[in-house]
Amino acid sequence: MSKGTQLAGGATLIALLLGWYAMANLQDGSSFAYFQNLEDFQTQYQRDSSAMTGHLRVHGYVAMGSIDRDVPQMRVLFSVQNDPPHAGGEIGDLLPVVYGSLETPDLFKDGAEVVVEGRLAKPHAGAPMVFHADKVLAKCPSKFEAKTPQPTSL
Amino acid sequence: MSELGALSLRFALVLAIFGIGTGIYAGISRNPQWTRVAERCLLVVAAFVGFSIAQLFYALATFDFQLVYVAQHSARSMSLAYRLAALWGGQAGSLLLWLFVLCLYSAVCVWTQRDRNRSLMPWVVAILLANSVFFLVLLCFVSDPFERLPAGHVLSDGNGLNPLLQHPVMMIHPLVLYAGLVGFAVPFAFAFAALMTGELGTNWFRTTRRSTLFAWFCLGVGILLGGRWAYEVLGWGGYWAWDPVENASFMPWLTATAYLHSVMIQEKRNMLRTWNLLLIGLTYTLCLFGTFLTRSGIVQSVHAFAQTPLFTSIFLGYVIANAGVFLIAMLARRGELHSPQRMDSMVSREASFLLNNWVFIAILMVVFWGTLFPVFSEAITGNRIAIGPKFFNTMAGPLALLLLLLAGIGPLIAWRRASMESLRRQFILPGAAGIATSAVLVVWVGKAGFYAVTAWSLCAFVVASIVQEYARAIRARTRRGEENALQALWVLLRKNQARYGGYIVHLSIVFILMGTAGSALNEERLENVAPGSEVTLNRYQLRYLTAEAIPEQHYGGAVARLALYRDEEPLTVMTPEKRMYWLEQQPASIPSVYSTWREDLYVILTAIESDGSATLKIYRNPLVNWIWIGGVTFVLGSVLILLPDPRVGHRTSAPAA
Numbered sequence: 001m002s003k004g005t006q007l008a009g010g011a012t013l014i015a016l017l018l019g020w021y022a023m024a025n026l027q028d029g030s031s032f033a034y035f036q037n038l039e040d041f042q043t044q045y046q047r048d049s050s051a052m053t054g055h056l057r058v059h060g061y062v063a064m065g066s067i068d069r070d071v072p073q074m075r076v077l078f079s080v081q082n083d084p085p086h087a088g089g090e091i092g093d094l095l096p097v098v099y100g101s102l103e104t105p106d107l108f109k110d111g112a113e114v115v116v117e118g119r120l121a122k123p124h125a126g127a128p129m130v131f132h133a134d135k136v137l138a139k140c141p142s143k144f145e146a147k148t149p150q151p152t153s154l
Numbered sequence: 155m156s157e158l159g160a161l162s163l164r165f166a167l168v169l170a171i172f173g174i175g176t177g178i179y180a181g182i183s184r185n186p187q188w189t190r191v192a193e194r195c196l197l198v199v200a201a202f203v204g205f206s207i208a209q210l211f212y213a214l215a216t217f218d219f220q221l222v223y224v225a226q227h228s229a230r231s232m233s234l235a236y237r238l239a240a241l242w243g244g245q246a247g248s249l250l251l252w253l254f255v256l257c258l259y260s261a262v263c264v265w266t267q268r269d270r271n272r273s274l275m276p277w278v279v280a281i282l283l284a285n286s287v288f289f290l291v292l293l294c295f296v297s298d299p300f301e302r303l304p305a306g307h308v309l310s311d312g313n314g315l316n317p318l319l320q321h322p323v324m325m326i327h328p329l330v331l332y333a334g335l336v337g338f339a340v341p342f343a344f345a346f347a348a349l350m351t352g353e354l355g356t357n358w359f360r361t362t363r364r365s366t367l368f369a370w371f372c373l374g375v376g377i378l379l380g381g382r383w384a385y386e387v388l389g390w391g392g393y394w395a396w397d398p399v400e401n402a403s404f405m406p407w408l409t410a411t412a413y414l415h416s417v418m419i420q421e422k423r424n425m426l427r428t429w430n431l432l433l434i435g436l437t438y439t440l441c442l443f444g445t446f447l448t449r450s451g452i453v454q455s456v457h458a459f460a461q462t463p464l465f466t467s468i469f470l471g472y473v474i475a476n477a478g479v480f481l482i483a484m485l486a487r488r489g490e491l492h493s494p495q496r497m498d499s500m501v502s503r504e505a506s507f508l509l510n511n512w513v514f515i516a517i518l519m520v521v522f523w524g525t526l527f528p529v530f531s532e533a534i535t536g537n538r539i540a541i542g543p544k545f546f547n548t549m550a551g552p553l554a555l556l557l558l559l560l561a562g563i564g565p566l567i568a569w570r571r572a573s574m575e576s577l578r579r580q581f582i583l584p585g586a587a588g589i590a591t592s593a594v595l596v597v598w599v600g601k602a603g604f605y606a607v608t609a610w611s612l613c614a615f616v617v618a619s620i621v622q623e624y625a626r627a628i629r630a631r632t633r634r635g636e637e638n639a640l641q642a643l644w645v646l647l648r649k650n651q652a653r654y655g656g657y658i659v660h661l662s663i664v665f666i667l668m669g670t671a672g673s674a675l676n677e678e679r680l681e682n683v684a685p686g687s688e689v690t691l692n693r694y695q696l697r698y699l700t701a702e703a704i705p706e707q708h709y710g711g712a713v714a715r716l717a718l719y720r721d722e723e724p725l726t727v728m729t730p731e732k733r734m735y736w737l738e739q740q741p742a743s744i745p746s747v748y749s750t751w752r753e754d755l756y757v758i759l760t761a762i763e764s765d766g767s768a769t770l771k772i773y774r775n776p777l778v779n780w781i782w783i784g785g786v787t788f789v790l791g792s793v794l795i796l797l798p799d800p801r802v803g804h805r806t807s808a809p810a811a
Contacts, residue, residue: 074682102763103771
């Protein structure tokens, strides 16, 4: 065998080992997670909600005035809508979320862009859809680059 | 005034293009006069860029809100130090800083090499200027730091800098990081020049040894500072999140570290010539790619600046072109790159170094795919995907342990071929130390789990091997009776600084990995407490005393006062804050940390609830301080390696640049 073949063989072997290791260890969904926006999520729910049993991630925006911190029960209730509330479009169907913790991110507030992770409470048709989140990620789209200043004319 | 800044960038651009031409001509014609011309071009370009950055600093210092950049990134309420630091708070300024650092490196390189490496220098100058030209084009035509507001518009105040960036560490973290990322341009340029001239011996990397080490050192420190800042400011209890931009600076550090090891094999055994060129090419490409990731925003990250498609395509094109030119030069020389030496045995130091290189590359692959998979996934399938830290920890963790093992083994085996007898003699003590440690740990903190116990045992193994190396060398010197142990240590560190300084760097990595493995014992708790009541975590009790309004000018919010006890014994009062920055409308949770060498108690004020109670997130982070102790050790070891070599005067061609 030439040196090149040996090298390629060794590299392939290592790549396969790493791949196997990744497959064996990373199948619980907390490492790779696809997320959908709320509209796709709702469409899928109407079509076939029985399949939506696993760990889910939904992207949307916190509906204005919907945040309710339920301190005695250690949870936060809020609703998610598909489009940013400041855009002024239709609100559409809201997704009620029960977040089982008081630990909300700094950027979590009315209108914030969020990804909620968790499960659907009753994944069958007809039942009101409630999302039980175990994780809430909030982000500010222009976190580090400030917006263009609004010039004031003299 | 600021028109001059923009103008000098344009002068620099024209001159740099001219300099590339003269450099190439001088390289082909081997005409020393034209080499001088190219070098002087480079120095003048550097001067113009220096003048330009000084202009921007001046504009920031004097509240010149006519400039869009100044208006966007500074405000009257900011102190002078933070106003100056705002230069790297946004895109255009960071690019200018990148260019300035590149020019500084280039100028220092031209100056120190003014009487050396005459055949390499034209190509070095040409490639360095070519890199400058790219940034000059961006600054002149795409992302102009001197862009002005339309005439007639007057701003009384600016937007201010992101408050999270207004932190002492953030003033130097970008500088240090850039000094690291950009610094690899110098070895890259020399490697390129070696390829162009066919002088493929050891000269190109010996010449750039110090600048490579310096860049690697800065990059390492920059990464650590970033971790420290995250820990103190971002308020999530951690220091490293495998965020795309953290990864962007970590990837070149991995390949650079691999290079520093493999280049020793070329030095000692004249092997791996192709590999070393590839590694330095890859390192600099990853530096550029990292800058691209940060500045283009193609990967969603807390650091990324949103950017235009034009910027993305230009930058990506440049990264690919730069790497492509290097690869083509390598292909053209492939016949001459064949190393005359072969590996003698798999039980040898060079074999262990080679294995170390493979592991570094494997970690790089993991980080690379983990970082970019979401981008590919969205481009191909349209699905957005998030890859969590668990992927990186699971994949890179075992590889890091393997590296730790190799760091203990490498120094213990001889070059070429190690005999069984020498292996037994070298391994018996460190091996015993490792095994004894793991036995103790299994009994004492077995609940930390397999990985943590293995990591700490390997740490003990490496520390023992380092101590043994030092002890043997010191004993060999003191046996002659002329020196005491301390003098012998000093002589060792001065005469063989690369080796014994290198061991100290290994020790720092041991500390850092020991600290990260401590996370296996982390505890956290989220609790809502009414004033006067207590929350307990492990041996600590926190009593919530009161909350007060923050009386600052730029931000408001609340600070909670919490009395901390350990085993009922009072320790201190902790003051986590929940801030709201008025101008930027940005909230921030500033944690309060009680730190000891054993563990940190880290408290975040999640919220003051409407009933007056406080919601607290409390972390107990064991061993986390060792990461910062490791950071200081890293600085010490690197400085030791970087100190001027006392033997320089005796050499014909001294390492420099």
